[in-house]
Amino acid sequence: MxxxxxxxxxxxxxxxxxxxxxxxxxxxxxxxxxxxxxxxxxxxxxxxxxxxxxxxxxxxxxxxxxxxxxxxxTEELKEMRLGILRMLFVEGNHYCPSCEKSGSCRLQHAAYNAGMLDPHYRPFYPKREMDASHPDILIDNDRCIFCALCVRASRDVDGKAVFDISGRGLATRLVVNSKSGLLVDTDISVEDKAVHVCPVGAILVKGRGFEVPIGMRLYD
Amino acid sequence: MIRLATCSLCGCFGCHMSFLDMDEKLFDLVEKVEFDRSPFTDIKSVGKCDIGLIEGGLCNEENVEVVKAFRENCGILVAVGACAINGGIPSMRNHFPLEACLAEAYLDGIGIDHPQIPSDPELPRLLDKVMPVHEAVKIDYFLPGCPPPAEAFEVLLEALLKGEEPQLPTNLIHYD
Missing domain, CATH: 3.10.20.740 (Ubiquitin-like (UB roll))
Structure with missing residues (x-):
């Protein structure tokens, strides 16, 4: 072996x-x-x-x-991971207290495990547009960490290629494959894997916010 | 006696409520600490203190003044809660120009009589953006949470009163 x-x-x-x-x-x-x-x-x-x-x-x-x-x-790698997590937090707008994914968020969970108590850096507070056009699915770009899991799920599992990552550096954005750029104009459906793989609260199913009480969420 | 000051800047006083959630532990605490400036004492200016707890972020000129006064007077300064640490919910206004926020609140909002932007000279001027407190002064320790649980305050203060480094266990680290 x-x-x-x-x-x-x-x-x-x-x-x-x-x-x-x-x-x-x-x-x-x-x-x-x-x-x-x-x-x-x-x-x-x-x-x-x-x-x-x-x-x-x-x-x-x-x-x-x-x-x-x-x-x-190792201490060296743990320190590096803490730095990466801090940068991920300040590059987006992660308002955990108002996020439906809080308590079940993998970014938050990773930061807890890394012992992150503060963002250390100056927050960027970037301006990103929300896409609430679809009746069942919401995209809150504030929370996107560009992991491309939705891109891979849509392309490789759902066979639809609804999402992609566009731009470079600070201009990187999650984009939607439709003429209008809006989710409502794609063939995505709420059962698609792409809707459910988001590790953070960037892609959410509408009407289900705060469904699980605090204390019973995935990482509580 | 250890002198302890607290203040709520651009916050909701939720962190102070959570502090009070220490319940009977407060009896032990007041044996060891004396409160200086704090909403608990209503003392308005901060004197020389060992520990300062800052709730809330920076949203106006007075917040910056207060946090600087705390830094000058407190040996150890702790940022308490999401707003102090990353701006929190109030920093959601950073998406919009300040003029638009003021217009929504005082001019164009629903049910407003006599629309006008408050301009009394006693009112502190708003900052362009809400900022965490570590943007204005050096912060020694951070206590995350919205609010941090009462047990987190206990862990923090127990360590600081003994002169030790606070070590927050993972189960007490929360951002919500």
């Missing part, structure tokens, strides 16, 4: 698995946001950055190889 070493633990892997795949299978999870098992690795959030044989690499995109020495829970 082929193995890698993750923080001193020997972890088996099969050919074709990434470092993230085999870490998750061995119940030694590495913090991640843009990764979801079964989806094409994307490597955008960099939260799963680990040190492989002394070099930084994202665990979700790196194929496992026999004898790899992988460091994840």
């Amino acid at each position: 082929k193995t890698i070493h993750l923080d001193g633990h020997e972890i088996p892997f099969e050919d074709g698995q990434t470092v993230m795949d085999c870490a998750l299978a061995a119940d030694k999870p590495i913090a991640h946001l843009c990764h979801l098992p079964g989806y094409t690795p994307y490597g955008s959030c960099r939260l799963c950055t680990v040190k492989i044989d002394g070099r930084f690499s994202s665990a979700c995109t790196q194929p496992a190889r026999e004898g790899m020495q992988v460091e994840s829970e």
